[in-house]
Amino acid sequence: MSTSRRDFLRGAATVVVAAAVVGSVRVDRLAALDRRAAVPRARSRGDVAKIGRRYLELTPTEGTRAALAPLLPGGATNPNGEIDWSVIAQSTSDEFARGDVVVIDGWYLARSEARAAAYVVAR
């Protein structure tokens, strides 16, 4: 093929690329994140307890601290009934790796972090 024909084809292909890009421009527009919000509204603070309550709704058989405590990683609770979140944090990766995951309102959470949140609100 002559050089001019090859370059011509390359140029034509560029036009096709351009057409293909048009449909995806919205991602580019998403990069403009510093613009003023179109729908301003108040934001409530998040709450770990909310995760716990939703977990208990989905898993009522684990509805008490007595039920939850033995299911948490060793050392995750103390005699005062508090969660040691650093212990939970150490186990989440392994739980995801073995598929020990709970899905709450679409969120994929490690089972123990959801249980720990439940422990916070359970009695």
Next chain:
Amino acid sequence: MIQIAYPLSFGEVYRREVRTAPNVRTILHANVLRLNTDPSGTSVTDVDVSTMSKHQWKVRARAFVLATGGIEVPRLLLASNAVRPKGIGNENDLVGRYFMEHIDVEAGFALLTTPAKALDLYTGFVRDVPEDRIPGRTFGVKGSHILAESTLTREGLLGAEITLAVAASGGRNSPRQSQGINDRDVLELSKALAGTRWPTIAYVRILAEQSPEPDSRVTLGDTRDALGMPRVELDWRVTGDQRRSIRRAAAIFANELGRAGVGRFQVGIGGTSHIIGADLHFSGFRVEPEKFDAEDFPVGVGYHHMGTARMHTDPQRGVVDEHCRVHSTTNLFIGGSAVFPTSGTSTPTFTIVALALRLADHLQREVLA
């Protein structure tokens, strides 16, 4: 990694080169109405061309390359039915079938441990690189997450490309969500786990492969356009298996974020949307868990039309052969993504370019020599 070209005015950038090329003649405003063949239907002799003002003429050539895209290619082949009633190349009822798109799905939101600034490569077209051939112009470089080939094979999945659009987490970048666990709740969880709220929220899109399905097809309709050409009808099918593959891709991504310790993903397929009237940035998103729909979620498109004149060495299974020649003709070739037998996940242009260069070499060496 994918290189993306920005919109380019071909007529401006390449005008001089095209005008001075001894082997290129460009005719603008020329709409091909039909391909005409010899009485046997095996050789295209000329094409009928018309301007919108109905000035009409014929173009004759030794070989023809139809490069009009995955919808117009079958339209012209099917409409060129003077000698072959089913249309040129359609002896086995394949022209127009196997239409494929790239399914674009709003998959949900992720919270990530990595600052947004470090993720700009994965957000679409934000990284500009100088275009050496055209001074002053740039092209984009896009990084994506894709499912590994081994995963696709092991789980029998179609390909999926996962793209992130990132921003600082919390505040006005939170998507609107009135029910269920939202990003602020999970940010508090991250603070409990890691002592700090994860800094980044990412809007997650999945661009997914479609399998070739014969009932997904382009046909000719009953109405005609201003030039008398039959309009097309598109029966685009999205199958349950294709949806299952997208759901599984999202689940795998969610698991991998957690396993790698880099975040959590709210898979919101079917319930993630832009707020109508809002611009496309983070405050314009809504998550509605009550609308999550794993079976019948809405899908968008990548504007990539593929597969309607698919390639196969067996005429019973493909419209064109390995040289992009329509099997039942001696001198009609197809350029573009219409010949793709499968769609993959990446933007199709580089494959189109590669096939075009290969076809040009073939034409020069084997057909026009």
